[in-house]
Amino acid sequence: MAHEDDALEHERASWKPSPGLAVAVTDPVQNPGLPPHRTRMTDQDPAAMKRAVRTVYTLFYVSVAASIWAIAAYMLFPIESGRIIDIRHNNLFIGLGIALALLAIGIGAIHWSKAIMSDKEFIEPRHATRGRDVTRAAAIQVFDEANEESGFGRRTVIRNSMIAALVASIAPGIVLFRGLAPFDSPEHPDAGNPVALLSHTMWKEGSRLAHDPTGEPIRAADLTLGSAVHVIPQELAELSHHDGYLEEKAKAIVLLMRLLPDQLIESEERKDWSYNGIVAYSKVCTHVGCPVALYEQQTHHLLCPCHQSQFDVTDEAKVIFGPAARALPQLPITVDDEGYLIATSDFNEPVGPSFWERH
Structure with a gap:
């Protein structure tokens, strides 16, 4: 090893550049300085x-x-x-x-x-930062x-x-x-009580289901399999904005869908809430109140676009995904003597977000 080291040192000491080889020697980069100051x-x-x-x-x-x-x-x-x-x-x-x-x-x-x-x-020199x-x-x-x-x-x-x-x-x-903030007044006696406000809508026994916003009543025979229709009470279409149209509509909006009757999973107390595979559910999401209006025809799922809660239409609109805490309220429906779809009562529970259930 000693002989090899000596040979390398001798080779380095005796090396000289070839006559045609140019060796560039560069100076350090010069500071160009600051441009001339422009006075405002x-x-x-x-x-x-x-x-x-x-x-x-x-x-x-x-x-x-x-x-x-x-x-x-x-x-x-x-x-x-x-x-x-x-x-x-x-x-x-x-x-x-x-x-x-x-x-x-x-x-x-x-x-x-x-x-x-x-x-x-100005130039600020860099230096070590110490807590002295x-x-x-x-x-x-x-x-x-x-x-x-x-x-x-x-x-x-x-x-x-x-x-x-x-x-x-x-x-x-x-x-x-x-x-x-709640603003109780003679015109709004229940403004400070969300349970009272959301427990009752314009739906009542005999209210015809009508297209939103025209107010045209809907015949059961006109609904095709797999359809989804935005629905309001027929009486709501007759209200003016001054009479509280927006407030009542916000609570009463419904999505109406038609499935095969044997696809529905219904509890005993809800056997008569649907009609020939036609079901109606509140459009107001039970999470924070966004409109649930995206219907997947193949899976029969309702999707809330705000926070992706999903509800199974075949199984009483129960929550299958997302932050919603409870199923969508179902509107009991049937048909009248003329074949028009009607409600048999109001919702049996408050519509909208579940905050009212907190104590």
């Missing part, structure tokens, strides 16, 4: 700086005004009135107020950083320099207007939670 108009002209400052805090105050307008719109166009025009105006003007509030904050913050904050380029006193003092110095460059502590009008805009922008969202 606000840095050259004090009047321009004042205009920029006024623009920024004006935008922040516009944001405050827009947030206040969103709250006012919630009160001026109450959705509790039930009028469709109020609901549309409520959504439109609250949305415009919140959008303008957030847009003004964004534009103001960008203009502040572009026109007022220091824009001088010197490091902590350096961190404090960085915050102090950032405060000085941004003018956050010095330009109190901009700072205070921005804080006011941010605080005000949250207010409309907080106010909108008012719509979730």
Whole structure:
């Protein structure tokens, strides 16, 4: 091994490049430095700086005004009135107020950083981060320099207007939670009791099943095998929006399906709830109330598009997958003397989400 090492060292020492071989020697990459600094108009002209400052805090105050307008719109166009025009105006003007509030904050913050904050380029050397006193003092110095460059502590009008805009922008969202609170009144005596509200719908004995939204009654003979029809009580089609059409429809919507009679698995108490293989179930999902309207004809499964709960139509709409806690309420049906499908009663349990069962 010693002789081999000596031979390698001798070979290295005696090696010389061939006459035609060029050996490139490169220097380390040179630092190109920073480009020339371009001075902004606000840095050259004090009047321009004042205009920029006024623009920024004006935008922040516009944001405050827009947030206040969103709250006012919630009160001026109450959705509790039930009028469709109020609901549309409520959504439109609250949305415009919140959008303008957030847009003004964004534009103001960008203009502040572009026109007022220091824009001088600098190189920050990288160094090891350690939790020593010197490091902590350096961190404090960085915050102090950032405060000085941004003018956050010095330009109190901009700072205070921005804080006011941010605080005000949250207010409309907080106010909108008012719509979730119960509002008992002579017109809505059960508004604070979800069980009472969801226990009764417009379905009653003798109510004809009608197409949604036309209100045209449905004959059992007209339903083909495998069909799925969106259904409402015929009386509901006669209601106006002012009379609570939307509220009643939200509870009474039904999906009507026709299967082969021998495909249905029915308990003894529900033997007469279907008619010749025709079954009707509430469309309101028992999870959070989304409309269950996706029907798989081959598997006879109903699918909720919101959170993928699945219900078996052949087995009393029991839950077979997903977060729903209970089966869809079934509407008992039969036919009248003219062959039209009718309800024999209302649902025998509250429709919609199962939160009302919690104690």
